[in-house]
Amino acid sequence: EFFSNSEKMLQAVVKSRAASTVAQKFLGATPFAAQQLRFIGGDKVPEFWGKPSSYTEGTQFLGTPKNHLDLIQKRPLSPDVIEIDGKSTHYQFPIGAISSIANRATGVALSVGFAGAGYFSLTGSLPSILNYVAGSWVIGFPLKFLVVYSLSYHYLGGLRHFIWDHYKIGNNADKDSLLELNVVEASSKAILAAPAAIAFICALL
Template identity: 60%
Template sequence: MNQAKNALVLLRSPGTQAAMQQLMASSSFGAQQFRHIGGDKVPEFWGRPSQYTEGTNFLGTPKNHLDLINKRPLSPDVFDIDHKSPHYKFPLGALSSIVNRVTGVAMSVGFAGAGVLALRGGLDPVVSAMSGSLLLGFPAKFLLSYCLIYHYAGALRHFTWDHHKIGNNADRTSLMELPKVELSSKLLLGGSAALALICALL
């Protein structure tokens, strides 16, 4: 019992704690914690085509990105220092996923606004005005149809991705492969627009 107490006292002593801090700082793990996130070295295949990945050229990664990373060990922000131009091109899969969220927000705002109008008794005149005008009715029906179709079709795509068996990535049979993601994004964007146009013409 006394030995355990003596050990605790020794561990809590300032000298022991200082020695442990020096040991942590001299180790590779401690160096990462005390200097910067990510350690001293950039991974050999970072962003480059290799046996593991096709690289990140499809994101618009600059050819000298490894030199830039060595100069700036922390990952850059999404936008450049001017807060206008992004560092990387957004792939079509990312854009289609963003549109899925935008349509969800648009429907939430639109349905909330329609609910407020309905409670105040002003929804029927608005609907009548839109129905009687092609310039108002057609865009409104198209936008509403597009948001509904795109958002729920996008949700089905994400549901399929979540439950699809990925398997061996080397076989390139997964639905998450870049060409298949781009194809599904094109079908989602174009198909939703076509169906929304048909609904707007009805």
């Protein structure tokens, strides 16, 4: 019963240093608690990492520096997106990743754009804004291009993801799936280029 209660108490402990200290104070005397408390803290490094404790002699005999916890906190994750210099990336983004991120970016842009259009419509100033844009080719052409490109790209990108999620076409074992690298690259290039052509034609109208 004691171990059962201890387990319930451990499950209620939150991921914080203060909670870990309290748990160690009340449960640290039991072998069960000593075995479990080493994981308290979630993704953070335990305070006693590498130090002598009830279940290990520590790693001082290996030459572990006294500030090893600070060094661990500064260690970059692997694989990390950003290099340790903070300026470049470890890996080059494939075109499939770029097209997928762009699909989300266009969704955010459309949400902001339509929200703004709705606001100006409620204030009654939308017609005058549209007339001004239509009368200026310098402003109207790029604006129409961006709107049509975002709409068409987001639609095509969403359609591709819908097909990926709901239909099984081909087989990975036979190398003819829609998720094969070469197929993903081809579809990514298509949904990046096709909206540009559509947007250019519509912007000229």
